[in-house]
Amino acid sequence: MAQEAVNLLIVEDNAQHLELTLRALKRNNLSSNIAVAKDGAEALDFLFCRGRYADRCADEIPRLIILDLKLPKVDGMDVLREIKADERTCRIPVVILTTSREEKDLRESYRLGVNSFIVKPVDFNQFMQAVGQLGFYWLSLNEVSNKE
Amino acid sequence: MKPNKNQERDPLEQTVDSRHRYLEMLLDESPISIWVYDPETLEFLRVNRAAIENYGYSSREFAKMTLRDIRPPEDVELLDSYIAKSRGMERSVGYWRHQRKDGSIIHVELIAHSVKYDGRWARLVMALDVTERKQAEDALRESEHRLELFFGQSLDGFFFMMLDEPIRWDDSVDKDAVLDYVFTHQRITKVNEAMAQQYGGTAEDFLGLKPKDFYSHDLDYGKSVWREFFDTGRLHVETDERKLDGSQIWVEGDYICLYDDEGRITGHFGIQRDVTERRRALDSLQQYSKQKEILQAIDHSILNAQSPEEIAQAAMTRINDLIPCRRASVAVFDKEDNIARLIAIYAEHQTALGPGVEVPISAFGSGETLRAGKPIVVEKIEVQNPADSIVQTEGVMAYATLPLLAEGELIGVMNIGAETGEVFTDELLEIARTIAASLSISIHQSHLREAIEQHAEQLEKRVAERTAEIESFSYSVSHDLRTPLLTIDGFSQILLEDHAEALDDDGKRLLNIISDNTKKMGKLIDDLLRFSRLGHREIVLADVSLDQVVEAAWQDLQMSVVNRDIEFSKVRLGHTRGDFDMLKIVFVNLLSNAIKFTRYANNARIEVGVEEIEGQSTYFIKDNGVGFDMAYAAKLFGVFQRLHSGDDFDGTGVGLAIVSRIVQRHNGRVWAEGEKNKGATIYFTLSQSGVV
Numbered sequence: 001m002a003q004e005a006v007n008l009l010i011v012e013d014n015a016q017h018l019e020l021t022l023r024a025l026k027r028n029n030l031s032s033n034i035a036v037a038k039d040g041a042e043a044l045d046f047l048f049c050r051g052r053y054a055d056r057c058a059d060e061i062p063r064l065i066i067l068d069l070k071l072p073k074v075d076g077m078d079v080l081r082e083i084k085a086d087e088r089t090c091r092i093p094v095v096i097l098t099t100s101r102e103e104k105d106l107r108e109s110y111r112l113g114v115n116s117f118i119v120k121p122v123d124f125n126q127f128m129q130a131v132g133q134l135g136f137y138w139l140s141l142n143e144v145s146n147k148e
Numbered sequence: 149m150k151p152n153k154n155q156e157r158d159p160l161e162q163t164v165d166s167r168h169r170y171l172e173m174l175l176d177e178s179p180i181s182i183w184v185y186d187p188e189t190l191e192f193l194r195v196n197r198a199a200i201e202n203y204g205y206s207s208r209e210f211a212k213m214t215l216r217d218i219r220p221p222e223d224v225e226l227l228d229s230y231i232a233k234s235r236g237m238e239r240s241v242g243y244w245r246h247q248r249k250d251g252s253i254i255h256v257e258l259i260a261h262s263v264k265y266d267g268r269w270a271r272l273v274m275a276l277d278v279t280e281r282k283q284a285e286d287a288l289r290e291s292e293h294r295l296e297l298f299f300g301q302s303l304d305g306f307f308f309m310m311l312d313e314p315i316r317w318d319d320s321v322d323k324d325a326v327l328d329y330v331f332t333h334q335r336i337t338k339v340n341e342a343m344a345q346q347y348g349g350t351a352e353d354f355l356g357l358k359p360k361d362f363y364s365h366d367l368d369y370g371k372s373v374w375r376e377f378f379d380t381g382r383l384h385v386e387t388d389e390r391k392l393d394g395s396q397i398w399v400e401g402d403y404i405c406l407y408d409d410e411g412r413i414t415g416h417f418g419i420q421r422d423v424t425e426r427r428r429a430l431d432s433l434q435q436y437s438k439q440k441e442i443l444q445a446i447d448h449s450i451l452n453a454q455s456p457e458e459i460a461q462a463a464m465t466r467i468n469d470l471i472p473c474r475r476a477s478v479a480v481f482d483k484e485d486n487i488a489r490l491i492a493i494y495a496e497h498q499t500a501l502g503p504g505v506e507v508p509i510s511a512f513g514s515g516e517t518l519r520a521g522k523p524i525v526v527e528k529i530e531v532q533n534p535a536d537s538i539v540q541t542e543g544v545m546a547y548a549t550l551p552l553l554a555e556g557e558l559i560g561v562m563n564i565g566a567e568t569g570e571v572f573t574d575e576l577l578e579i580a581r582t583i584a585a586s587l588s589i590s591i592h593q594s595h596l597r598e599a600i601e602q603h604a605e606q607l608e609k610r611v612a613e614r615t616a617e618i619e620s621f622s623y624s625v626s627h628d629l630r631t632p633l634l635t636i637d638g639f640s641q642i643l644l645e646d647h648a649e650a651l652d653d654d655g656k657r658l659l660n661i662i663s664d665n666t667k668k669m670g671k672l673i674d675d676l677l678r679f680s681r682l683g684h685r686e687i688v689l690a691d692v693s694l695d696q697v698v699e700a701a702w703q704d705l706q707m708s709v710v711n712r713d714i715e716f717s718k719v720r721l722g723h724t725r726g727d728f729d730m731l732k733i734v735f736v737n738l739l740s741n742a743i744k745f746t747r748y749a750n751n752a753r754i755e756v757g758v759e760e761i762e763g764q765s766t767y768f769i770k771d772n773g774v775g776f777d778m779a780y781a782a783k784l785f786g787v788f789q790r791l792h793s794g795d796d797f798d799g800t801g802v803g804l805a806i807v808s809r810i811v812q813r814h815n816g817r818v819w820a821e822g823e824k825n826k827g828a829t830i831y832f833t834l835s836q837s838g839v840v
Contacts, residue, residue: 014631020638070627099630101677102622122630122670124638124663 005060007033007139011043011067011079012097020124021066021097024131030139035062040074043067044082047089061092064138069098069105077108084113091145093138097131181256181275183210184265187235190214193270202277204249220247238262246275255282305343305401305422307354309336310415314408317378327371330378331359334415346399346422349392362389378413381405386423398427439579442469447586455598456480456591457503460492463562463583467494470583471576473566474544475499478552478587480560481509488512488560500538507535512561518551519558523577525549527569539565548572550584554592562587622680629673637666675802682809687727694721694767697728698756701735708743718756721767724834730810731834737803738769738830745773745828764833772827776820784820807832 008030012018018036025031037043043065045051049058065083069076076096083089095116096109109117118134121127175182181199185192195210203210203218215231216224223245234240240260245253256275263272299306312333315326339354347354363370369388377383383403391397401420408414449462460478467476475495479488487506493499501507509515511533513524525548531537539547544565552560562584566572640663644656651659698718724731739754746752755770776784785808786801804820807830811818815835822828 014635016635016639017631020634020642023638023642098627099634100627101674102627103681104619120630120634122633122637123667124634124641127634127638 005033006035006062007064008135009035009037009043009046009062009065011037011040011065011071011076013038013068013071017068017120020127021131024128025135027128028132028135030132030135039072040076040079042073043071043079044074047083047092048086058088061089063093063142063144064135065092065094066097066134067094069096069100069109077105077112080109080112080114093142093144095134095138097134178274181277182273183275184263184270184272185215187231187262187269187271190216190231193265199275202248202254202275203246209249218246218248220245220253234260236262243278244275253279255279299340302340303342303421305340305346305418305420307336307339307343307418307420308406308415309334309359309418310406311413314410314412314414316411317413323375323378324371327374330374331363331367331371334359337415343420346397346420347391348395353392365390377403377416378405386427396424397422398424439470442466443579443582446583450586450590453590454594456594457491459590459594460587463587464492464494467564467583468496470579471564472571473564475501475539475542475565477501477563478560478591479507479512479563480552480591481558483509486510491560495542497542499542501535501542508533511535512549512563515558518549518561519553519556521551521553523548523550523581525569525572525577527572543567545569546572548577548580550577550580552584552588552591554588554595559588559592559595618680622677625673625677630670633666633670633673637663640666679802679806679809682730682733682806682813685730687730687813689725689727691723692726692728692731693723694731697731698735698739701732701739704732704736705739705743708740712743712747712752714743714746714752714754716754716756719758721756721758722765724765726814726834727810730813734807734810734832735769737807741803741830742769742771742773742828745775746771747773749773749827761831761833766831766833768829768831770827770829775822775824775827777824778822781820781822785818804830 008025010018010021012021022031022034025034035046037046042051046053046056047061047065049056067076067079071079076098080094080096083092083094090113093115094113095118096114097118097120098105099120101119106117115138116134118130121130175194175196178196179198181196181202183192183195183199191214192210195205195207200207200210205213216227219227227244230242238261240258242258242260244256244258246256247253255278257278258273258275260271260273263270265272311330312335315321315330317323317326336354336357339351341351344351344354359370359374360367363373366388373383373385373387377385382405384401385403386398386400389397389399399420400423401418403416403418403420405416406414446463446466449465450459453459453462464476464478467473473494474497475493477490477493479490481488486509488509488511490501490503490505490507493502495502512518513526517524525546527546529536529540529545529547531540545567546569547563547565550562550564551558552562562580564572564580640659644651644659648656695718698721702716735756739756742754746754749772751772753770753772756768757770758765758767760766785804808818811832811834816833818830818832820828820830
């Protein structure tokens with residue numbers, strides 16, 4: 001059965017946060033065609049069709065990547081760097097969704113070309129709102145440029 | 149001669165007779181005393197008129213006298229012995245003293261001849277009175293004697309220096325050629341004892357010496373002195389000459405040219421004094437003041453220098469002006485490695501031993517002597533190590549090593565190399581010691597300064613490390629502490645949503661408490677992070693309008709004054725130097741506190757103002773809220789210090805701590821005044837001069 005093209009790639013190592021994020025997306029009817037990577041290395045394998053994703057069609061690129069910063073193996077910032085440095089992936093919108101409020105993370109992320117930087121609110125209701133809004137904006141409203 | 153009446157007489161008789169008369173006439177007319185005496189009896193046989201006049205006796209008296217009677221009594225014996233001796237002599241000559249009738253003594257020159265008188269042998273004596281001549285001669289002799297005495301006894305040197313041949317000295321002659329002649333043909337002909345002593349010799353040593361002997365060290369100089377002298381005829385001058393042993397002598401002299409009748413120079417006369425001492429005193433005074441000047445200049449540049457290398461080079465640059473040397477160097481010791489490193493040198497020539505070269509400490513000789521503060525002087529290098537042999541090939545045959553001591557420790561040496569050890573006089577070693585002392589102090593201070601700078605650098609590095617640690621800590625706090633909070637709140641909500649039917653009201657209430665506290669914890673973490681970031685955020689100083697700051701802060705707080713009736717008043721605060729964003733945080737915190745604590749007040753009032761307290765602009769924010777007990781005023785500005793319960797007023801207790809930290813970083817002061825239930829006033833100042 002041919003898989004549908006992935007709309008959204010979530011890179012999140014924290015299973016509970018992933019669950020909360022997915023719940024928030026589902027609540028906003030944005031839960032179709034989501035792929036999840038548990039660490040930075042898997043995210044890159046997925047995007048560049050390497051390792052267990054070797055068979056994935058490289059032409060199918062997600063409409064959005066939600067990226068946590070503190071990740072095992074390859075750090076979120078390095079993932080962002082590689083995404084934005086590669087011709088094939090540099091046009092995918094990347095939204096950082098992290099608990100970090102660090103100024104230097106913000107600066108570095110924007111320097112590398114991140115599209116949004118959202119601090120996870122501790123308040124779950126606010127979190128639900130934030131994820132819903134970002135998903136709606138990037139997946140529904142935003143027009144993606146796939147090809148040159 | 150006229151013929152007279154006796155012409156007819158016998159010619160011979162006539163002849164004899166006329167001769168006799170002539171003689172008689174001659175005798176009587178002669179101005180010289182003449183007499184004839186009997187050699188046996190010494191009786192006068194005949195005396196002439198001159199004798200009678202000269203001696204004061206009449207001819208009758210003479211007739212009764214003998215030769216003895218015209219002698220002073222003491223000369224009679226001498227006369228008798230002379231008579232005995234001269235008997236039979238045809239002619240005799242002599243000087244005698246005679247006594248006149250009046251007793252006075254005259255000196256006479258006598259010529260005696262044997263003659264026939266009245267048919268028997270007698271002596272004819274002619275006595276020339278030479279008393280006057282003799283007196284003149286005696287006077288001259290006396291005068292010469294006195295001059296000789298003066299010459300001999302004088303403390304000034306006297307001399308005559310005469311030319312072998314007189315010379316002409318005018319524009320018609322080649323003066324250079326004449327001087328060449330003079331320098332080899334003018335000789336000392338007379339010299340006194342004082343003069344001989346001045347030059348360290350005897351009068352005999354001097355006689356015959358020529359100008360070239362006195363100016364062998366600098367003939368051109370000597371000739372220039374002579375030229376001036378001959379041009380003017382006299383000269384007063386101080387000259388640099390040489391003693392007989394070759395040592396230096398400064399002579400102050402007056403010289404007078406001697407001329408002959410034709411105006412030619414025959415030589416000169418001189419009076420001179422040894423002024424070497426005076427001259428040396430003057431020279432050493434001048435030298436001393438020059439040395440002092442150079443020493444001061446060296447000291448000055450040492451003081452302006454920073455590193456040991458610069459300090460040492462400042463001294464080396466001028467060392468040769470003070471101590472004539474071939475090379476000089478400053479080395480500092482590294483005791484651990486037992487090496488001395490050259491940090492500055494002076495060298496007249498290319499040298500293989502330049503700055504940066506390292507030699508064993510032992511190359512500088514006895515550490516014990518140096519540690520005792522004494523210099524080591526090596527008059528003749530005996531090669532003991534490679535450094536010795538290098539300096540020797542570069543022309544250094546002797547050296548002096550001076551210790552550089554700091555707090556009793558030998559930190560290095562100053563080394564001075566010369567061609568001969570004679571350079572190292574006590575005086576110059578003292579100068580070297582002075583320089584070494586300045587160097588010691590300055591190099592030591594420089595070392596201390598370097599150590600302090602190094603220490604400061606390390607501290608700074610540690611502070612940077614600590615700051616990085618704190619940053620990574622707050623990063624962890626920010627991320628890792630907040631992560632579970634979201635999970636707790638999220639799953640509490642999910643529980644409420646998905647399992648609402650399984651929970652009774654109390655269960656739901658409990659879950660909400662969990663949720664509330666999670667949010668509170670989140671806010672605490674956020675405030676704590678803000679506070680900690682303030683500590684190491686860089687302050688951006690600029691001219692700041694505090695009125696604009698307050699305006700911006702008030703705008704930020706609009707959300708919190710919705711549905712509130714607050715009388716807000718503000719006077720013009722003016723400008724200050726500070727960080728706009730940080731000062732805004734100050735006002736946001738203070739105003740939000742005021743808004744918060746006036747929540748339950750009737751006619752809530754907030755006033756922002758400024759007043760001059762002790763000459764300093766003091767800003768304040770005053771409210772009529774709940775106020776506080778002054779007993780706790782000091783606790784207000786601590787982190788997490790709260791005077792009101794969380795139930796009455798929300799907040800984390802960080803706001804005033806943040807205010808305090810920002811004010812402190814503006815070199816200001818913050819304090820509070822208040823009364824319970826009557827309101828509070830927070831005052832703060834900002835330094836105009838600077839910030840930390």
